Amino acid sequence: MALRPEQAKALIAKVLDTRAQEMTCDECVADLAAFVEVQLTGKPLSAALPAVHAHLEQCHDCADEYHILRQALTALAEEEG
Amino acid sequence: MRAPRENASWIRDLRAGGPVQAEAITDLRGLLLRGLAKSFQARGATDQAFVEDVVQQALVHILDHLDQFQGRSRFTTWAMAIAVRLAMSALRRKRWQDVSLESLTTPIEGAPAWDSDDTTSPAQHAEQHALVETLNRLVDEALTEKQWLALTAELGGMPLEEIARRMGSNVNAVYKLLHDARQRLKHGLATAGYTAEDVRSAFP
Numbered sequence: 001m002a003l004r005p006e007q008a009k010a011l012i013a014k015v016l017d018t019r020a021q022e023m024t025c026d027e028c029v030a031d032l033a034a035f036v037e038v039q040l041t042g043k044p045l046s047a048a049l050p051a052v053h054a055h056l057e058q059c060h061d062c063a064d065e066y067h068i069l070r071q072a073l074t075a076l077a078e079e080e081g
Numbered sequence: 082m083r084a085p086r087e088n089a090s091w092i093r094d095l096r097a098g099g100p101v102q103a104e105a106i107t108d109l110r111g112l113l114l115r116g117l118a119k120s121f122q123a124r125g126a127t128d129q130a131f132v133e134d135v136v137q138q139a140l141v142h143i144l145d146h147l148d149q150f151q152g153r154s155r156f157t158t159w160a161m162a163i164a165v166r167l168a169m170s171a172l173r174r175k176r177w178q179d180v181s182l183e184s185l186t187t188p189i190e191g192a193p194a195w196d197s198d199d200t201t202s203p204a205q206h207a208e209q210h211a212l213v214e215t216l217n218r219l220v221d222e223a224l225t226e227k228q229w230l231a232l233t234a235e236l237g238g239m240p241l242e243e244i245a246r247r248m249g250s251n252v253n254a255v256y257k258l259l260h261d262a263r264q265r266l267k268h269g270l271a272t273a274g275y276t277a278e279d280v281r282s283a284f285p
Contacts, residue, residue, distance in 0.1 A: 033154035072116030
């Protein structure tokens with residue numbers, strides 16, 4: 001079995017970013033709301049939130065949800081003026 | 082116009098019953114509808130009927146799980162995260178319903194052609210080729226069949242939720258399976274003598 005070149009390239013990037021401990025999707029979702037608020041307000045990251053960032057680097061599902069959530073909150077904030 | 086509710090007020094009002102609860106539900110519904118509509122509109126992804134359906138499902142879920150709100154964010158952010166998750170889950174199912182796991186995970190027989198771009202030097206091309214050969218060997222030797230399936234499906238763009246559905250599993254288990262696979266490959270590359278710097282230099 002062999003990976004296609006584009007698969008191999010994408011996999012190498014993911015392997016390099018792999019950490020010994022990574023949170024699961026459910027753990028990420030539990031912290032995602034707080035993470036987005038931190039991102040939007042520029043508050044310093046708490047000790048737990050870098051793990052969310054690391055998970056988002058590896059998980060397309062959670063990263064998609066993060067971007068949509070961030071867009072929704074930004075739109076509401078603009079609406080409030 | 083009333084002042085925005087604090088977290089405790091949301092919880093209290095949504096549990097109140099009667100007109101107080103009805104008003105809180107109406108407010109939350111409006112907020113979720115506006116937020117989701119704008120974020121999905123920006124992506125050109127979906128229509129108002131879909132958003133309204135998702136928000137209705139989200140409200141039911143939120144009311145059933147108020148005790149799970151831990152106050153680590155604003156209540157409305159937590160609620161919006163739930164609505165986003167339900168929306169994305171429905172969109173993923175629709176987008177991937179006709180794609181089989183096999184169509185993404187069929188391996189190439191033999192060595193695939195490795196084309197570097199025009200800016201790659203011959204030395205770098207050789208480094209890339211050797212690294213990809215090592216990676217393919219490690220994939221063969223170190224990964225289980227399940228890991229190979231999940232990994233290639235993920236690399237093919239299939240969401241973890243859809244991989245899990247097809248494997249009769251759940252997203253957390255699939256994530257752990259993939260994490261273990263990546264760890265095995267990382268360890269294998271290190272054992273084969275590749276440092277992170279070597280890999281980054283081959284694929285800057």
